[in-house]
Amino acid sequence: MHVDWLITLFDYFGIVIFAISGALVGGRRRMDPVGFALVGTVTGVGGGTLRDLVLGVRPVFWVEDPSYIIVCVVASVATYFATSHISSLRRALVWADAVGLATFAVLGTQAALAQQVSPVIAVAMGVMTATFGGIVRDVLCDDVPLILRREIYATAALVGAVVYVGLDWTGLDQTLVMAAGFAAALSVRAFGIVFGVHGSDAGTGAGTGELAAAE
Secondary structure (H helix, E strand, O other), X not given: OOHHHHHHHHHHHHHHHHHHHHHHHHHHOOOOHHHHHHHHHHHHHHHHHHHXXXXXXXXXXXXXXXXXXXXXXXXXXXXXXXXXXXXXXXXXXXXXXXXXXXXXXXXXXXXXHHOOOOHHHHHHHXXXXXXXXXXXXXXXXXXXXXXXXXXXXXHHHHHHHHHHHHHHXXXXXXXXXXXXXXXXXXXXXXXXXXXXXXXXXXXXXOOOXXXXXXX
């Protein structure tokens, strides 16, 4: 598959997953379809918007291609009608957010490297892209952002971005580089979710088992 097509597909995948995570928060807040669409769209495009603004990319990606907004709205409204069939919105939200985090950590890093920035800045853009949409989502819904909780969250995005930059430097096939970065970020986040390991707990054996308590 051509690299550009792979990046585009990965981009839409991340947008949809993060839009769903935003809409799931709307479900927990019992919002109407418009609220679902608003929160889902902001979550889906928030990180990429900030990344483009910081990197000086004009117009930002969703202004140049409005299909991203359409996809966010469709995914969010579809989630509105599906929430009654989801047994645990909290559990679904945590995992949807984890997949979106891993996806955007890779995409943000790739987009930054395409602008010929340094590896350090590329990693920072990866973390920013992966976390900012979720921050806006949680603030809009009056939740404490995941990145500010005792969670392995930004660290997971950082690991994924670093893996991507490191493997990209070796000249490996982009498909493998993207897959490795995604897998690294998701694995770290999943470890924290499944075992209840928090940033301040790492290496101490402490943990609360977040999913076990999720309702």
